[in-house]
Amino acid sequence: MIGTIVNTGAVLAGSAVGISAGKRLPERIRTILMQGLGLSVVLIGLKMALSGEKLIATIGYLLLGGLTGEILRIEERIERVGEWLKKRSGSDSSSFVQGFVSASLLYLVGAMMIVGSIQDGTAGDPSTLYVKSLLDGVASIALASTFGVGVAFSALSVLVVQGSITLLAAKLLFLQDPHVLNAITATGGLLILGIGINLLELKYIRTGNLLPALVYAILGAVILG
Numbered sequence: 001m002i003g004t005i006v007n008t009g010a011v012l013a014g015s016a017v018g019i020s021a022g023k024r025l026p027e028r029i030r031t032i033l034m035q036g037l038g039l040s041v042v043l044i045g046l047k048m049a050l051s052g053e054k055l056i057a058t059i060g061y062l063l064l065g066g067l068t069g070e071i072l073r074i075e076e077r078i079e080r081v082g083e084w085l086k087k088r089s090g091s092d093s094s095s096f097v098q099g100f101v102s103a104s105l106l107y108l109v110g111a112m113m114i115v116g117s118i119q120d121g122t123a124g125d126p127s128t129l130y131v132k133s134l135l136d137g138v139a140s141i142a143l144a145s146t147f148g149v150g151v152a153f154s155a156l157s158v159l160v161v162q163g164s165i166t167l168l169a170a171k172l173l174f175l176q177d178p179h180v181l182n183a184i185t186a187t188g189g190l191l192i193l194g195i196g197i198n199l200l201e202l203k204y205i206r207t208g209n210l211l212p213a214l215v216y217a218i219l220g221a222v223i224l225g
Helices: 002-022 027-050 055-072 074-089 096-108 111-123 127-151 154-167 178-199 212-224
Strands: none
Touching: 002 096, 002 111, 002 127, 002 154, 027 127, 027 178, 055 074, 055 178, 055 212, 074 096, 074 127, 096 127, 096 154, 096 178, 111 127, 111 154, 111 178, 127 154, 178 212
């Protein structure tokens, strides 16, 4: 669990720096930082998505995931969690929920989280999660400078989800199969691309409702190879 604990701390520390800096930065500086982060996230998402070996299958996973997510209204449920946390924290930030949702999805969608958690849980090797912690910490600075305290609460998402995978690592070793990882990376890349588009405010994509695509990607890779 040490990797997840460090990752959680990195998100909190980065958020604290971002919140403090955001109060001092002019709006134009915050805007260009967010645009730079958005472009970076788009690049990462594209690189991950295009690394897939079965693009047609990836598209299928995404469409099935989107349909399932819309039926289950996953993003709406995540937003409710954000609203509850906002009330509990006494925050009056208008961007609390957006910051919480965007940051949570960004930190938890990707093969690095899965591989790192399994390595930490089975071999006691948190090195991958240490690298992820550095990336998440830097991203938290940029996100929190614009969205505020909601980003800090995404650390709770990291602790719960990433921590759970670490604790269940021995039963999730199949996720490290190259075919499964490839499917997760490609599909997760499309979700990260959607987050980047949201950060750039080009078009709002309900990326939370696309999360079931990762489940379909895992099932498809296990069944079809």
